[in-house]
Amino acid sequence: MALPKRHEPKRHEPKRREPERHDPLPLPPPPDIVRAAYAELVVTDLAESRRFWVDLLGFVVTRADPGVLYLRGYDELIHHNLILRQGAAAAAARLAFRVRTAADLGRAEAFYAALGARTARVPADATPGVREAVRTEDPLGFTVEFFFAAQYAERLQQRYDLRRGAEPARLDHFNIVVPDVRAAYEYYRSLGFGLSETIEDGDTLYAAWMFRKQTVHDVAFTGGDGPRLHHLGFFAHESHQVLRICDILGSLHEEFLIERGPGRHGVSNAFYVYLRDPDGHRVEIYTSDYFTGDPDHPVLRWSVRDPRRRDFWGHPVIPSWYTEASTVLDLDGRPRPLVPEQQPAEVKVGADGFIP
Amino acid sequence: MALPKRHEPKRHEPKRREPERHDPLPLPPPPDIVRAAYAELVVTDLAESRRFWVDLLGFVVTRADPGVLYLRGYDELIHHNLILRQGAAAAAARLAFRVRTAADLGRAEAFYAALGARTARVPADATPGVREAVRTEDPLGFTVEFFFAAQYAERLQQRYDLRRGAEPARLDHFNIVVPDVRAAYEYYRSLGFGLSETIEDGDTLYAAWMFRKQTVHDVAFTGGDGPRLHHLGFFAHESHQVLRICDILGSLHEEFLIERGPGRHGVSNAFYVYLRDPDGHRVEIYTSDYFTGDPDHPVLRWSVRDPRRRDFWGHPVIPSWYTEASTVLDLDGRPRPLVPEQQPAEVKVGADGFIP
Amino acid sequence: MALPKRHEPKRHEPKRREPERHDPLPLPPPPDIVRAAYAELVVTDLAESRRFWVDLLGFVVTRADPGVLYLRGYDELIHHNLILRQGAAAAAARLAFRVRTAADLGRAEAFYAALGARTARVPADATPGVREAVRTEDPLGFTVEFFFAAQYAERLQQRYDLRRGAEPARLDHFNIVVPDVRAAYEYYRSLGFGLSETIEDGDTLYAAWMFRKQTVHDVAFTGGDGPRLHHLGFFAHESHQVLRICDILGSLHEEFLIERGPGRHGVSNAFYVYLRDPDGHRVEIYTSDYFTGDPDHPVLRWSVRDPRRRDFWGHPVIPSWYTEASTVLDLDGRPRPLVPEQQPAEVKVGADGFIP
Amino acid sequence: MALPKRHEPKRHEPKRREPERHDPLPLPPPPDIVRAAYAELVVTDLAESRRFWVDLLGFVVTRADPGVLYLRGYDELIHHNLILRQGAAAAAARLAFRVRTAADLGRAEAFYAALGARTARVPADATPGVREAVRTEDPLGFTVEFFFAAQYAERLQQRYDLRRGAEPARLDHFNIVVPDVRAAYEYYRSLGFGLSETIEDGDTLYAAWMFRKQTVHDVAFTGGDGPRLHHLGFFAHESHQVLRICDILGSLHEEFLIERGPGRHGVSNAFYVYLRDPDGHRVEIYTSDYFTGDPDHPVLRWSVRDPRRRDFWGHPVIPSWYTEASTVLDLDGRPRPLVPEQQPAEVKVGADGFIP
Secondary structure, three states, X not given: OOOOOOOOOOEEEOOOOOOOOOOOOOOOOOOOEEEEEEEEEEEOOHHHHHHHHHHHOOOEEEEEEOOEEEEEOOOOOEOOOEEEEEOOOXXXXXXXXXXXXXXXXXXXXXXXXXXXXXXXXXXXXXXXXXXXXXXXXXXXXXXXXXXXXXXXXXXXXXXXXXXXXXXXXXXXXXEEEEOOHHHHHHHHHHOOOEEEEEEXXXXXXXXXXXXXXXXXXXXXXXXXXXXXXXXXXXXXXXXXXXXXXXXXXXXXXXXXXXXXXXXXXXXXXXEEEEEXXXXXXXXXXXXXXXXXXXXXXXXXXXXXXXXXXXXXXXXXXXXXXXXXXXXXXXXXXXXXXXXXXXXXXXXXXXXXXXXX | OOOOOOOOOOEEEOOOOOOOXXXXXXXXXXXXXXXXXXXXXXXXOHHHHHHHHHHHOOOEEEEEEOOEEEEEOOOOOEOOOEEXXXXXXXXXXXXXXXXXXXXXXXXXXXXXXXXXXXXXXXXXXXXXXXXXXXXXXXXXXXXXXXXXOEOEXXXXXXXXXXXXXXXXXXXXXXXXXXXXXXXXXXXXXXOOOEEEEEEEEOOEEXXXXXXXXXXOOXXXXXXXXXXXXXXXXXXXXOHHHHHHHHHHHHHOOOHHHEEEXXXXXXXXXXXXXXXXXXXXXXXXEEEOOOOOOOOOOOEEEEEOOOOOOOOOXXXXXXXXXXXXXXXXXXXXXXXXXXXXXXXXXXXXXXXXXXXX | OOOOOOOOOOEEEOOOOOOOOOOOOOOOOOOOEEEEEEEEEXXXXXXXHHHHHHHHOOOEEEEEXXXXXXXXXXXXXXXXXXXXXXOOOOEEEEEEEEEOOXXXXXXXXHHHHHOOOOEEEEOOOOOOOEOOEEEEEOOOOOEXXXXXXXXXXXXXXXXXXXXXXXXXXXXXXXXXXXXXXXXXXXXXXXXXXXXXXXXXXXXXXXXXXXXXXXXXXXXXXXXXXXXXXXXXXXXXXXXXXXXXXXXXXXXXXXXXXXXEEEEEOOOOOOEEEEEEOOOOOEEEEEEOOOOOOOOOOOEEEEXXXXXXXXXXXXXXXXXXXXXXXXXXXXXXXXXXXXXXXXXXXXXXXXXXXXXX | OOOOOOOOOOXXXXXXXXXXXXXXXXXXXXXXXXXXXXXXXXXXXXXXXXXXXXXXXXXEEEEEEOXXXXXXXXXXXXXXXXXXXXXXXXXXXXXXXXXXXXXXXXXXXXXXXXXXXXXXXXXXXXXXXXXXXXXXXXXXXXXXXXXXXXXXXXXXXXXXXXOOOOOOOEEEEEEEEEOOHHHHHHHHHHOOOEEEEEEXXXXXXXXXXXXOOOOOOOEEEEEOOEOEEXXXXXXXXXXXXXXXXXXXXXXXXXXXXXXXXEEEOOOOOOEEEEEEOOOOOEEEEEEOOOOXXXXXXXXXXXXXXXXXXXXXXXXXXXXXHHHXXXXXXXXXXXXXXXXXXXXXXXXXXXXXXXOO
């Protein structure tokens, strides 16, 4: 009954640099992005969504208007990390980054114009709490917003009396599904993002984690039919907060909302759980990654054959995690058509629904 | 993409009493059992086993003789909770309970004689650290030992400087595979064990948890071909200790030794992980159950259809957890033949190896 | 600037037995006590007390009558662990133990009659949730109640959705201030309590911890002018729950209610914090002690000169912790007069309010 | 016995800007500092120090030369966070910051030349693991080093099998004692540091926390006779790691090395403990502060009269924490003379050694 050992050591390559590509025409400078700041999700039953995100998960309501909620984490100082908007069909309407200066809005317009991407100026306070902004349909097919000035909310980190659920602190990252992970990497590299970790095999890049703030990522790419939003990742401070939200969902017999985990990621080292909201939007509670702020932060490359890459404890990933994701909307609020995955799937899901 | 809700509420039945059976002939009084005290496992490579149980899991070595190790947890005051003995084939040699007085040894002999079970007196110190003992081949087919007097070892609870791994505190329980769970329940009831929780459906009893000490169990029954040892459960004080041993195994690329979990049990409420030792013996690290010492402690009955019974977060149980278990030895050290399961399987494992 | 080392090793004496005293006349058998079950506190502003015990600390309200609240912890199955009764002056009205059988009520009456102590039968449901009971003014001056039958409440351990504050699980122990610790020890020994730990020096017994259930204590003695109630100790499952209640009190700028800790006890090994309720009643949140259910459980004796005995991290104890305690009431609800401490104080508190 | 409430609400002032000072002559641009990177401490018994920092606290030894050790945390990728050098008298030899580019070394030279501060170029590898560097005697009297290129070590975050003690992850900050906190603030502002929190009262600035990386601080100022090093702060990921090192020190009867805490800071929100190494150098283990990377991150100003500013749970600070600190050395390795505190002491320590 002795168990055989499997050895697929992960490769630490602290000094390898990314190969320089020859760009045909130089792009104008990109906006100086500070961090992933907020997302807007369309939900089909706002009362149900409020119960999930606020009452159970523990988000703070900054503002509630008819048909729309503005939520933030306990450490957050900007107005919101998440907008939930009532709509006919569930979708991810946009992903928003904060930029360093007001001048970066103009840089964003010029940058995307040079890429041939459609852009739009959004007047101040069109979104409550957010001043003037620029939106674009980015080359990957996502509606992305850039804003500088924001209305500050009270940072509630030390209001432990108000905390509930997973005690989400702040938005940490966007994980997006893209048909071509290498193309997504190249595009975000052109935006000035650093690369922290990858899953790869030979020439195939299966997944990549990229950052502006000094953590493992502000954005990550999962290969698949895209563009779709894979999940929103929110930071919590300690692992017991991740366990607590699972216990709460079990208590309410809503354990089916726990899709995957809790567990330890190989990539990022984070302790995690993935939940699904009432519309199926996926949310990760995430803690214990690491500082990436040093110049020339080295890339950690995982082999796609290392069973610890997605779960450091070697547990298989449930198929839905690879196959299901949220529809994304264009600048006009219409669903984006899907482009089929352009590369081998990271994991083949069999007819029986399980991963061989 | 909205997810349907499943509602299978667990049944709290605090006041229901177990039905009284009419025993044809009264048995002599059973020994007054205090608690599950230790187990002896036969292992095929003692050096490998020492590495797993001592270096990784964190057990304390009370004594090391050629071919045999005596281990205990950090809170323990008796000589050992686990004996590892080098042998040709992996097996569970015996399960030992401590009794309240020296006179209980004679009671054990009389009780098992009345049951027609073979017994043997073991002279003092035949097992280091254990004085005189009585062993029997119990009606379920397990070799069980009863002892009263023991050599005390230093309780190392406050030697935090020595702690490693999962910081196991003490043996908590034996989980055994039996072909007829109701028969096992009846037998342990005759030994004076209390019933804390069950998994059942109509007339079928799929699993039961029974106790002498004031916790959820000293022994539990899993339905299957038996007699076999399902696992040894060791208590740890906090959930982060359960997470730590998983992280350590991932670090060493021995994550394949993590069979199931970490997770929260529905039954017992314990936070758990199941590991497999180098011979495949299963060990549980277990924390946060509850006090059962009140008179007429009520039974908590779970429906076999409640997906939270085995994992409060609703995750399916890996098939090996239901099907694999350790061979047990008779009083002469020979493997016990298996009796096929006498009741419906709790979970049907399909040809593809997965649970429908 | 090098710091000198102080070495006062604690004394583990696993085999020493307590000296047998020669009792002049044999007492009738004492009631078979199961555990510390509940206490009744008189509070001067029930709304303020409810806010502290329920809204902040997290107790569950089993029943609320005009002027009186019945509270329990999340793991508890009896009706209450704490009664809060509105009154003119703060006091501890009684301490209640659960006994093993109905017949133990009669045993209690006979036992205390033989001691010359005044007793009273309390009819069923005079206290909601508690059937017939016996109360006495015990030889130490405390009003103590014994009951067997109780109304069971729903055990809410797995209602994580309801948990708040420190998530108290159950009453763990009473700590009482007595002028003569050795006399208190002798009395509780006659009631069948086991001794787990002491603080002593030569012939002086400064403090002792005694148990019926299989934990470090159901009752402990602190030397001082008595009888007074030092504190009620409630069990929580993990240390982060102890930290959380402190964070909550800091958030509300009620940090002055945190009297001592959090810290690790030397005695008992428990991770602890002491809070003061709005009337100054002291409550401990307590986790991670150990199993004491084995026969002949050895006594751990701490030297009064070991700075780790009260705080394993060596922090001095705030003077109020030694000097302040709750008045106790007699069977008629009148405050008991104080007897001055009969032994040297464990710690001398100077005129400046600090411990030399 | 009711306790009075004290209300000194902290002041959140998210929009207040620091007043702009009129600098007489413009300084050249400062070096672009990335973060606090390492410190060098002189210790009097390197074997004792190794036991404390490596065996107990859990630091990783990157390199050991005769008379000198190079240590790092588990998340760290540069060669070291701490140099321990054997010497005749305990002292802090230097504090080192990493800069963003090689060109920042020249900027540092020009910047300090303009300030009239003595500087020195240090050739590559004069310090193992550090390439070329610039050192200066800064205007506050500290020897500070700037380096860009460093030898990378293996990041051991996922070697849980190697972790010990407090599992320190990385250097977080320097806390320095300065006679004039406002002057220190002005100087670090000129270096481009952001201000996260203060302790103040009217015009008096008692303490300030300033950052380059996206956390609460890389450097903080404590008022007192200076220049001296108050402490080195190291980041850990979870609070149970802070508790563990205290338990270990208690186990070894070295609890006297725990000077203050564990506790929750008001300022920074961090869960902390302060230890003293065998030479009295103070070290903080620190977890759970917050992200400060947004543009115009607001300043949180604490009143010196809020008892939660230093300990969110209101516990008084032990006097030694305010009065004791490490001597610092000049560029030639000679102790710097002390300048008396130029402002009111934050806390007056009475003749009896206690804080009124």
